Amino acid sequence: MGGYLDQDAPAPPTGPTAPAETAEAWHPFQSRTEFDFAYHHYVKAESSASEIQTQLDFWSAICAPLGSTPRWQNEKDMYRTIDKVQVGGVPWHVYKIRYQGPIPANSPPKWMTQAYELCVRDARAVVHEQLRSSDFKDQISYLPYRHFNHHGKRVFSNLMSGEWAWQQANTIAEDPETHGSMFVPIVAGSDKTTVSVASGHQEYHPVYMSPGNLTNTARRGHGSAVLPVAFLPIPRAKRRQREKPEFKRFCRQLYHEALRITFAPLAAHMITPDIVKCPDGHFRRAIYGLGPYIADYPEQVWLSAVVSNWCPKCDAKPSDLDSPDATRRSREKTDAYCSRLETKVLWTDFGIRDDYRPFMHSFPRADIHQLLAPDLLHQVIKGTFKDHVVEWVNQYILLEYGRVEGEAIIDDIDRRISAVPPFPGLRRFPDGRDFHQWTGDDSKALMKVYLPAIAGYVPSDMVKCLRAFLEFCYTARRNSISADDLTRLQASLDDFHHYRQVFIETGVRMDTISLPRQHALSHYIRSITLFGSPNGLCSSITESKHIVAVKKPWRRSSRYHALSQMLTINLRIDKLRAAREVFAQRGMMEGTTASYEHFILSGGVPAPPAPPPQAEDPDDDDESPIAGPKVLSSIELARRRAFGYPRYLAQVTDHVGHPRLPELIQRFLYDQLNPNCSDDEPPPLHRCPTFSGRVDIFHSAVARFWSPSDFSGIGGMRRERIRSHPNWRGEYDRRDTVFIDTNADESGMRGMMVGRVFLFFSFKYDTTTYRCALIQWMVPAGDRPDEDTGLWVVRPEFLNGRANLAVISLDSISRAAHLIGTYGRAPIPEDLEFHQSLDAFRAFYVNRYVDHHSHEFLQGDE
């Protein structure tokens, strides 16, 4: 089984290879050009057969005068080469499963006699494939860990930071047979998905898996962190048969049998160690274990063998799910009840079905009641927020104001939502809300701007209820959650439960609120201590996987017996990805295709320099994740100065229409040159340095910061562009708002001010270049956030009737701030455009829900 290595021992070499400059090195391709061609068309561009054919024809035409021909005559030739790639890709197999129960002698229904196909691949080989990738070398924990923040509080983030992995690893360590092995939890998820065809819909039921040792950001951001391992059979029956208990039971049994077969290859190595190659190149002994399982509520009901409308995690009665008297379910309890009690009692008193046993309970140490993962997408975002709270608020408005006025108010709420100022990453709702085709992303987008929109139209308790929910949601969605956050999470949930009574009091809900998806929130705190942050286990991960694993391959198939074609497409993509990684490790993917081939042709003289990276497009790049590791936050001006401005301060001042600019620059310079001067009174102007030289104007600045809870790069970094543009997209004057650090000793809004940027510019004084912003201060209204919304309110500041402007150093800006007008009780004008918002209102909410970074950033407020 191998001995122990020294901690610092180097990894073994990655395997014998031909020298990079020989054709064999590219096997089964003959050159970099061939590989790049295949990779580009198959993986990146997803070209159709006819597109590939056209490109091969071009290639042939270019080769003709040279007397040569391309490697491939047609796309099928190319596919044959890809199929010969030896690395990557685990092949698929088909299992046939049949009904095993009693079959009536006379004309049995078809579902009893038919064979069902389970498409599956070796789960063990899939984990090996995932763990082998060196992409994950900084994104993996080989051991469970307990992480504490600088206040000494436990922090839960990745799966391996939770108590469950810790306890599992302890159990493994206690057994002499498995002692010293690395624990590899298998995170799995399954979810039905539909592709539409002209003749109706085609359903698929993929199962995905991911090694739980990977970080949440890797699981959410990297293509091979989560891979399909099975497509479950979906039995069909005639309408008359569909409602029969035997058929329903069979469907569930088939489902569990298929899942048992899927994970069976791991079972032996849940007890005796397997040998796996890890991202750092080392081989380790591994013990597998089934880990958190990602599924929506209907599938959770199937997985845990509970009766519909019951909770799969506790025994609360369906009529009072949030009851404090409920106790947790467990595998042992369920088995004990099933061995002692009658089917009918199990069903009515405990919500347990005993006509099948959860597949997970055939595997060591696995308890489905515990392992069902929290599901932010269905329970929090689509369930509690969209289907419940938003729906109830609308019902309240119609009940309270009557149909005609109520609908007018709902329309105004839509207009308020459309009127929010633009912000990086904020989706616009140009025509208000349209609930057809509503997606999880739409709900997330609505959540960012909904609270200020209903304030004024609904009772204070309803606003507080929404706010408590948003606090819960934004805290639960964080990438790392501290023990203090858990306390806050519990407080938000208690507040939410308290304030949601308003929906009963106002007659929106009849008597109690007892809804399985909403109830699931009560189990979050325990799940987070067990499994870390829910955002590494959310069904949005499996849903987005559907696009690459099911929807795109389906579109590339001929649609006839599509599944086997889809599996082939997935397999080829995996092979090409793996081959690319091997080539890259050998230094064979340097430069562009052409620069590399020139380099080889010239016998290894230096390759022509790679083309410079594409210049940033200053118009369209509002925000993006950044690849690479966590680094300090920064802010810088756009790469290019804006054109069409005069060069010297006096003319610039006239051009931009801010006559006080020269004076404000003088005061800025005084502060810069006298950093320790703490005069409360500003110095007389004649004591300030004068400046009249060249000024460069910029239309934007870029802030970079660490924000792993938002959509960010694999290291959690993110960038956003802040704009101050006189004619944005040729349509309007856009002057964004920002947070300005004013007091490093205070947290949240108490250590910051908000400002609206009227100009980004730089100039040189003496020998120093200053990068600056001309801003109008926006001051807090009051010394605490608004009572109902919990949001700070700011007002643009005026002194003696004119805007209070200042020139500040760019470095004092931390990032963009999102402001939303305080709408009050009056409808907003029909023709108010979103870009007029910042000029149209006298006061603004500082929106802490616009993204996770803002939410954490403004934490210190309460």
Ligand SMILES: [Zn+2]
């Ligand atoms: Zn429960």
